[in-house]
Amino acid sequence: MLLQNGNVVATQPPKYLLIFDFDETIINENSDDSVLWALPGKQLPESIRQTYREGFYNEYMQRVLKYMGDQGVKMADFKAVYENIPLSPGMSGLFQFLSKQQDHFEIILMSDANMFGIECALKAAGTYSLFRKIFSNPSGFDKRGYFTLGPYHSHNCPRCPANMCKRKILTEYLADRAQEGARFERVFYVGDGANDFCPSLAMKFTDVAFPRKGYPMHQLILEMEKSQPGKYQAAVVPWDSAVEVCSYLQEILKKKC
Structure with a gap:
């Protein structure tokens, strides 16, 4: 408790921003590859692939x-x-932990997949309500019943695909939340892909990146640490199983108690 203008006010617990990627992070597959199983022949013709x-x-x-x-x-x-x-190994347990710690973590998702697929997967897993905000490509079904997909936004980042720069999304989100009075003590980022490396470059030395071991995000971090020592600011905690992410976050909360 603390005194403010002579009144006793309850102190808020520390707020951490926790960011997840979707494909090959929350789920153990690339959902764009997985949907091909819905095709009668279960594969694309070469003319489309090319x-x-x-x-x-x-x-x-x-x-x-x-x-x-x-x-x-x-x-x-x-x-x-x-x-x-x-779900990826250990991810169910991580979400169970987070569901009991919602006072401590604000959770968002940034994905280059699509909104329909993400919502379906998260609702089936019972984890949809954990996320304050989901950033992904707009999608839906037209009058013919065809699944349609659009780009998320435009940007001028040379690192990222034309339709989405997660660093732009993250910096804008942090700015918006700061205007709303939210203060994040630390930022945590759980990802796997090359497009997860870009936003992690915006993180500070107090923040933590959780790259999936051996995946492009992890490889790009290692390359930067080797070629430009000290340039990558965030602490790096690679994971094979989300159990490792969960253990790290549990330790953070213990230290604050």
């Missing part, structure tokens, strides 16, 4: 989804796939 261009994956997935619509894949088929993608 249209992919580096940095323009969102546009490529728009073509993939149109092809799937042409093949008769409907909303229920996509929903069934998303609801059955397994």
Whole structure:
């Protein structure tokens, strides 16, 4: 308790911002690959695959989804796939821990997947309500019943795909929350991909990056630490299982008690 203007006011517990990626972080697969199981032949023709261009994956997935619509894949088929993608090792336990610690953690999700798929997967896992905000590409179903996908935003970051820079999302979110009076003591980031490396560069030395071991985010951090010692500011805690993330966060809370 503390005194403010002569009145006793309850002190708020420390607030940490915890950020998750989705594909191959919360779930143990790339959901864009997983949806192909809904196709009658379970694979794309080579003519579609060859249209992919580096940095323009969102546009490529728009073509993939149109092809799937042409093949008769409907909303229920996509929903069934998303609801059955397994969580990554230890992730269920981490979410159980976080559900009991919502006074300490503000949780958001940033993903280059799509809103429909993420919502389906999180609701099936019973974890949707943990997230204050989800940032992902807009998606839905048109009058034909085709699954449609759009870009999240535009930006000028040379590191990131044309449709999404997670660093831009993170910096804008922190600025917005600061205006609203939120103060985060530390920022934690759990990810795996190259597009998770970019936002982690905006983190401070008090923050913690949790890259999945051996995945692109982890490799890029190691490369920067080797080529430019001291440039990467955040502490780095690699993980094979989210049990390791959970243990680290539990220790943080113990130290504050």
